[in-house]
Amino acid sequence: MWTHLERQAGGRVKGMGEKQIEVDKRILRDQIIVLKKELASVRKHRKQYRNRRGSVPVPVVSLVGYTNAGKSTLLNRLTGAKVLAEDRLFATLDPTTRRVQMKNGNEFLLTDTVGFIQKLPTTLVAAFRATLEEISESSLLVHVVDISHPLAEQQIDAVDKVLAELDVASIPKLMVWNKVDKASDPLRTKFEAEKREDTICISALSGDGLDEFCNAVQDKLKDSMVWVEALIPFDKGEFLSTIHQFGVVERTEYTENGTMVRAFVPLRFARLLTPMRQLCVP
Ligand SMILES: Nc1nc2c(ncn2[C@@H]2O[C@H](COP(=O)(O)OP(=O)(O)OP(=O)(O)O)[C@@H](O)[C@H]2O)c(=O)[nH]1
Numbered sequence: 001m002w003t004h005l006e007r008q009a010g011g012r013v014k015g016m017g018e019k020q021i022e023v024d025k026r027i028l029r030d031q032i033i034v035l036k037k038e039l040a041s042v043r044k045h046r047k048q049y050r051n052r053r054g055s056v057p058v059p060v061v062s063l064v065g066y067t068n069a070g071k072s073t074l075l076n077r078l079t080g081a082k083v084l085a086e087d088r089l090f091a092t093l094d095p096t097t098r099r100v101q102m103k104n105g106n107e108f109l110l111t112d113t114v115g116f117i118q119k120l121p122t123t124l125v126a127a128f129r130a131t132l133e134e135i136s137e138s139s140l141l142v143h144v145v146d147i148s149h150p151l152a153e154q155q156i157d158a159v160d161k162v163l164a165e166l167d168v169a170s171i172p173k174l175m176v177w178n179k180v181d182k183a184s185d186p187l188r189t190k191f192e193a194e195k196r197e198d199t200i201c202i203s204a205l206s207g208d209g210l211d212e213f214c215n216a217v218q219d220k221l222k223d224s225m226v227w228v229e230a231l232i233p234f235d236k237g238e239f240l241s242t243i244h245q246f247g248v249v250e251r252t253e254y255t256e257n258g259t260m261v262r263a264f265v266p267l268r269f270a271r272l273l274t275p276m277r278q279l280c281v282p
Pocket residue numbers: 065066067068069070071072073074084085086087088089090091092093113114115116178179180181182202203204205206
């Protein structure tokens with residue numbers, strides 16, 4: 001940081017002490033300008049990306065939670081991604097989205113986000129807006145907790161406080177107790193989780209509980225979907241595969257006019273299906 005000191009000293013500038021402070025200020029001001037520009041470009045890029053993604057009816061699930069809870073480890077584990085997961089604070093600063101394919105063929109998008117900390121200052125919230133904007137547009141929030149941490153409860157509260165500031169109350173939530181392998185009494189912890197609503201116990205590291213996690217995500221996503229009955233003409237096969245990919249199909253029936261589907265689908269997609277839904281009105 002102080003490499004410019006020598007240069008200044010070499011020039012034998014009068015009143016050097018003051019000058020150095022001036023130089024420091026200028027360097028920092030320049031850096032702030034550069035960083036602000038970068039931040040603006042990240043936000044613009046993410047927005048364009050989200051708009052593009054908005055045209056495809058894929059449900060987005062966001063991982064939120066205290067820093068070091070294991071969000072990136074969970075994303076990597078489920079998607080084979082190679083997002084930096086490290087035992088240090090704020091390992092992740094840039095949101096990353098990957099596709100998760102479940103055993104039953106269903107898919108959803110999973111976004112890793114920056115970790116929260118206690119008393120996240122409002123100015124810092126502003127700086128993290130690029131990643132936080134991502135959260136407000138998701139279909140489901142998965143709150144990842146390091147349940148082996150002695151201060152797990154305080155960390156949960158801290159995360160809830162930040163979420164309250166973000167105006168995401170209407171988005172469904174799922175609680176994930178991670179690092180159960182490291183808990184002092186894993187069996188008891190699992191038992192505790194089972195007693196609670198919308199709480200899943202996992203170990204992102206060992207893979208324990210990941211199937212249950214995916215099923216719970218699927219169930220929760222279903223809550224945010226709408227029920228449709230539609231007759232899909234044979235030449236609109238792409239709609240049918242999208243329903244299977246992102247919806248939950250209860251029944252399909254082949255008729256001479258097309259395929260009759262009864263399913264839960266994401267709201268945006270239901271709108272695209274509107275013309276076909278009218279077809280089933282007798
Ligand atoms: N024992 C154990 N360690 C885990 C588990 N999941 C994650 N870890 C470890 O916890 C540390 C933090 O994991 P990350 O995935 O980087 O945590 P993060 O929530 O993404 O953290 P930030 O990006 O800082 O918000 C790493 O050293 C992981 O190996 C788990 O299930 N069990």
